[in-house]
Amino acid sequence: MVDDTTPNELVRLWRLPVGQRLGRPAGLDVELVVRTAVRLADRDGLPGATLPKIAETLGVTPMSLYRHIGSKEELLVLMSDAATGPPPAFPAPVADWRSALREWAVSLWSVHRQRPWLTQLPIAGPPSGPGTIGWMDAGLRALRPAGLDIGAKVGVVMVVSGYVRQADLLAQQLEQGRRATGLDESETNRHYARQMARLVDPQRFPDAAALFDSGLFESAPPPSTPDPAQDDFEFGLEVVLDGVAATIARTGSGG
Structure with missing residues (x-):
C-alpha cells in the first residue's frame, strides 16, 4: 500500500x-x-x-x-x-540445505551467464525490490534445515551470492583476454605456464615454481561443459558450501 x-x-x-x-x-x-x-x-x-x-x-x-x-x-x-527473473522453487519442506543452496547458486549463476551485464551493475544497497527479495527469500528458505540463526543465514546468502557474482566477473574478464589473444582456454593455459616456467625462480617462489613444473597446464583435461568457466565455478561453489557446512557443524546444529 x-x-x-x-x-x-x-x-x-x-x-x-x-x-x-x-x-x-x-x-x-x-x-x-x-x-x-x-x-x-x-x-x-x-x-x-x-x-x-x-x-x-x-x-x-x-x-x-x-x-x-x-x-x-x-x-x-x-x-x-x-x-534476475524468478528464483528456483524449492519443495516444502526443504530436506537438504546443501542441495537446495547449490541449486539456488547454480540458478543465479545461469542468470548471470545469460545476462553478463548484470555483473557490471553497481551494488546500490541491500535487496529492496520484489525480484531481489524473491531471491533472498529462496536462499533463506534453502537454509531452513541448517539450524543457523537468521543473522548467520543472511551472511551465508551474501557470501554465496557474492561468490556467484565474482565468479561471473572473473569468467568474463578471462574470456575477454582470450578473445584478445585469439587462443582457446587450453592454449592460453599452456602459453601462460610456459612463460611463467621461464620466469619464476624456484629459490624465490618455490611452490609456484613447482606448480609450473608439474605439467598441470599441459595435461589439463578439456572442460566438461560448453562453458569453460562452469567447471571452475562448480569447484569453487563446493569449496564455499564446505565452508557453510563447517559453520553449521561449529554451531552444533543443522541436518
Missing part, C-alpha cells in the same frame, strides 16, 4: 498503484521502460540501455522517461530487479 512515507523509487520498484498523472504519454509506464531497457542490454550490453536509446526505441523524448524513472541510477536498480 502506498502512503506518504513510501519513497517514490520504492513505489516504482514494487509497481505500487498510484493516481494517474496528467500528460502521461499513452501506454508508457515503468514496466514498459524497464522491459525495454533489459531487452536493449541483452542485445547491446549495458551501454546500449541508456535513457536516450530507450527513448528512441519507444519513440518518445528522453525527458518523458523521467515521469516514470527518477534517474539513470534508479533505472539500473529497476533493471537489476527485473532481469
